[in-house]
Amino acid sequence: MRLKLVNIFIIFCFIIPFTASMYINIITAFAGTSAPVLSLPEQSPAAGSYGNNAANGTPSQELPEPPQKESNIIELNDEKLSNGSVSGDAIVPENLLDESVIIKVFDRSTNEVVEMTLHDYVICAVAGEMPATFELEALKAQAVAARTFTVSHLKSSCSSNAAAHVCTYHGCCQAFVSVDRMKKNWGAQFEEKLAKITAAVEQTDSLVMLYNDLPITVFYFSTSNGYTDACQDVFVKNLPYYKSVESPGEETASGYYSYVKLSYKEFADTLFSKLGIAVSENDIENSVSITRTDGGRVKSISFNGKSVKGTQIRTAFGLKSADFHLTFLEDYILIEVYGYGHGVGMSQLGANYMAKQGNTFCDILNHYYINVDIKSYM
């Protein structure tokens, strides 16, 4: 595999034995006095607010201090990666490769760039992106998605800070929940939930999704309307591993259905102020025309021939998804919305439903990401 990963560092002379007590060790390490000192954010993620990368999700969280684990650091260069292993003086742990990769994380709350292991980062990302109460196989699918997102950024950087690979803001990179925050959120269930997420991360250690031997550009989201969508129907780019697929089992989720009610004037005013579309409030119903994606989301919508994307309407009106339906009533316009998130890639609720049906994390990922290889980044 030809990954030109720059700014990856690998620890040598540091091998963590992987034992059955690993989870306890991790919990102890996080909680112990020698562990990273974590600060407590003010707000906890709202229940059910798990979300998706770069669309919606939990608020950014405080970041731990970098783990004080490495004794020596060397740069992991392209040659070493292309050889499939690190040669020379470097020693790659036989287990938990994620522990050997140091990434740079931009903490949006302190404006600092800190280093931490990929292992620890993915745990905090999964904790921010998916409830620990979800099925283990769903959490494992989330771990692979979060790891893939991170590894795909190792050759570039976070768009918020060029000195970091990723940041802690879900709207830019991925959600992030510090371990101290987990303690506060989970209380008596802290150890159990952290152990479960840690298991999801370690049981998928180093696994990422590849297409043509490169990490894919990962998208995932909270709740579908029953279908996902091709990338180019939602975002600009056409990525071949995103197609519209069924995503059943989410109809009873709290995020599945929502609605907004606006007066005709409010609707017209929003169209003009947010999107520059001028339409008389008396002319909205007759002037509107909608085209939809294969997954049922609004692809484009026009008023008097002036067209915008469904995603632009979603943003302008603060809708949970672009699968919205307008009903013109006497006093107001009812906007009914199905699903939560952009609709590209893995639906997290759908992943949990698939896991409940007995599917593995590979089944889940292969369902939502078409023709990808699930392999070790090494």
Ligand SMILES: [Zn+2]
């Ligand atoms: Zn970022």
